[in-house]
Amino acid sequence: MRLVRGRLAAVSVRASFVAGMWVGATLGLVIGSILGALLAWSAGTLLGWQRDLAFTLGVARGLLPLGDQVAALRWLSSNWFLVIPAAAAGSAVITGVIGGLIGALLAAVYNRSPRHATVVVEIPDAVDEPTAGAAADATTRRRRAGTPRGRGAGRGGSPRAPPSEDQ
Numbered sequence: 696m697r698l699v700r701g702r703l704a705a706v707s708v709r710a711s712f713v714a715g716m717w718v719g720a721t722l723g724l725v726i727g728s729i730l731g732a733l734l735a736w737s738a739g740t741l742l743g744w745q746r747d748l749a750f751t752l753g754v755a756r757g758l759l760p761l762g763d764q765v766a767a768l769r770w771l772s773s774n775w776f777l778v779i780p781a782a783a784a785g786s787a788v789i790t791g792v793i794g795g796l797i798g799a800l801l802a803a804v805y806n807r808s809p810r811h812a813t814v815v816v817e818i819p820d821a822v823d824e825p826t827a828g829a830a831a832d833a834t835t836r837r838r839r840a841g842t843p844r845g846r847g848a849g850r851g852g853s854p855r856a857p858p859s860e861d862q
Contacts (some may be wrong), residue, residue, distance in 0.1 A: 696818070696819055696820065697817070697818045697819075697820060698815055698816070698817060698818075699813070699815070699817075699818055699825075700813060700815050700816075701813070701815075701816060702811040702812070702813060702814065702817055703704075703811050703812045703813075704807050704811060705806045706802040706803075706806060707715055707745055708736075708799050708802045708803055708806070709799075710801040710802075711730035711798040711801060712795040712802075713795070713798075714774050714795055714798055715794040715795045715796070715797050715798020715799065715801075716791045716792070716795035716798070716819070717791075717794075718794050718798075719787075719791040719792070719793055719794020719795060719797075720787045720788070720790065720794070721787075722790055722794070723783070723786040723787035723788070723789060723790030723791055724784075724786070725781050725783075726784060726786055726790070727782045727784065727786030727787055728779055728780075728782070728783040728788065730782050731778050731781065731783055732775075732779055732780035734771060734778060734782060735771055735772060735775035735778045735779060736775075738768045738769075738771035738772040739768075741761060741768055742765070742768050742769060742772055742816045745759050745761065745765070746763065755802050763787070785828035789857075793800030800816045804833065812838035820825030837842040
């Protein structure tokens with residue numbers, strides 16, 4: 696193996712967007728799950744607080760704070776198994792898009808900056824790995840004109856079949 700020093704000329708904006716989106720979506724799933732659980736728990740706690748307050752004060756629930764939201768709070772509390780994944784998915788989408796935009800922005804700023812990072816790349820020696828030399832020869836070899844290549848190039852649709860004599 697040989698070590699070669701060079702400069703990283705550019706970073707793919709598309710790859711940075713996708714990487715940022717994955718990171719943002721993952722963080723959004725965790726944060727959204729926690730927020731959904733807190734939302735469902737606090738809805739149940741508020742319902743209990745309103746019930747105790749209405750009993751203690753002898754006031755109708757409609758007159759208490761959040762009294763007109765009893766049906767929504769009851770739904771949030773009883774359907775917690777839907778609230779938590781919905782909150783997680785919603786926050787994952789939002790944070791995924793934000794993370795992707797941040798990743799793409801950072802890649803674009805890096806590509807426009809005059810200073811680039813120094814990288815060290817390992818290049819295999821052809822003697823150490825015989826398959827590496829064969830692969831390098833296969834990719835740098837020129838193609839002959841008139842040789843059929845690709846799908847269905849040979850007889851019978853086989854891409855590897857040699858051309859017949861009568862062609």
